[in-house]
Amino acid sequence: MTSPRSPAAAAARPARAAGSPRLRRLGLALVIPVVILVVWQLVGQRPGMAGVVPTPVMVARAWYDWIFADPGMGLNPYLGTWVSNxxxxxxxVAQGFAMAALLGIPLGLTIGWSRIASEMIDPLVQGxxxxxxxxxxxxxxxxxxIRDFGSIFLIFLGGFYPIVVNTTQGARDVDRNLVRxxxxxxxxxxxMLRRVVLPAAMPSIFTGLRIGLGIAWTAVIVSEMVAxxxxxxxxxxxxYYVGRMDIVLADMVSIGLMGFISDRLIVFVEKRVLVWRMLQNY
Incomplete structure (x- = not known):
């Protein structure tokens, strides 16, 4: 039996201490969603509300069929089509957002660093x-x-402006002592642009990327409704047109989930690229 003072017990204590904050953060993050689900379930169970506000149980069942059911079973056109959609x-989103980043970051750096470019291009961007x-x-x-590129064009516009504006601000805020x-x-x-301005502007660039990606997911939904x-x-x-509110809500949850996952990917890359910034916090 391991003694409380043994090396194994001493090594276990830091591991438990490190795991405790993670569990605490997870618990805090789940409080509001659980409250929302409980209230939603209670409201959805009220008489006359089932067709307007499907309960979480109904939405989960529809979502499960949308993901896993055999598309050839029954007359439901949504069965098994979740993955493809x-x-x-x-x-x-990936194509439009990539175009926005590839054009927006260099343009924002140019506007933020060059007074002539700022006077020529920034008024157009802001307009x-x-x-x-x-x-x-x-x-x-x-x-x-009614083609894919129409949707990609709108996604590009949605992501482009936040990336340009944040990158411009990051380039303008470069420490002048570093420049000197x-x-x-x-x-x-x-x-100067590659070795000084770009690294100093990276935190603002990643902020713009995260905001732009969120708007890109909004743009893809708007464009796919019509384009x-x-x-x-x-x-x-x-x-919505055929009255399947359970699918509508499952779709909304799916959009939020995909937006969250893509945002976490950018945060993951940011932590790897800006490792020097993380070290400054210690």
């Missing part, structure tokens, strides 16, 4: 930025038709 939406995604829908359909030091060491403008005939947005609108 999630894949369609995820592909569109176009307030136009909502829904306002671009008719233009997208007229230009691209690099200048004294003979850094060229290209080296294409597949994906989570299309299923959401189609299910």
């Amino acid at each position: 999630v894949w369609y939406s995820t592909q569109r 176009l930025r307030p136009i909502p995604i829904t306002a671009w829908l008719p233009f997208s359909i007229a230009l691209f038709g 030091a690099a200048t004294m060491m003979g850094a060229s403008p290209a080296q 294409v005939k597949s994906g989570l947005g299309y299923v959401l609108w189609d299910a």
Whole structure:
């Protein structure tokens, strides 16, 4: 039997101490969702509410069939189609968001670092930025038709502006002492941008990426309702049209889940890229 003072017991204590905060955070994170589910179940059980507000149990059953049921069973058009629709939406988000990041980060760095670029480009960006995604829908359909690229174009617009604005601010907030030091060491403008401005702006860039990705998921749902005939947005609108509110709510939960997972992926990359920032907190 292990003594409380043995090396094994001493090694176990830090492990338990490290695990305790994780369990505490998990418990705190589950409090509000559990309360929402309980209230939702009680409201959904009231007379006359079943067709308007399906209970969590009804939504979970519909979601299970949407994911796992055989598509050939019965007349339900949603059976077994969840994976394919999630894949369609995820592909569109990935393509549109990648385009937004590839264009938005260099443009934001240029606007934030160059006064001439700021005076030439920033007014245009700030003038176009307030136009909502829904306002671009008719233009997208007229230009691209009912095709995937119409949806990808709207996703690109949704992610582009937060990335540009945050990257611009990050480039403008670079510590001037770092700039002076690099200048004294003979850094060229290209080296300054690559070795000083870009690393200093990375926290703001990742903030823009996270915000832009959230808007990209909003844009894919809006675009799929009108501009294409597949994906989570299309299923959401189609299910509402035929009165399947259980599928509508399961779709909403699916969108939130995919948005959360993609956000955690960016946070994971951020922690690896900005490891120096994490070390400063110790």
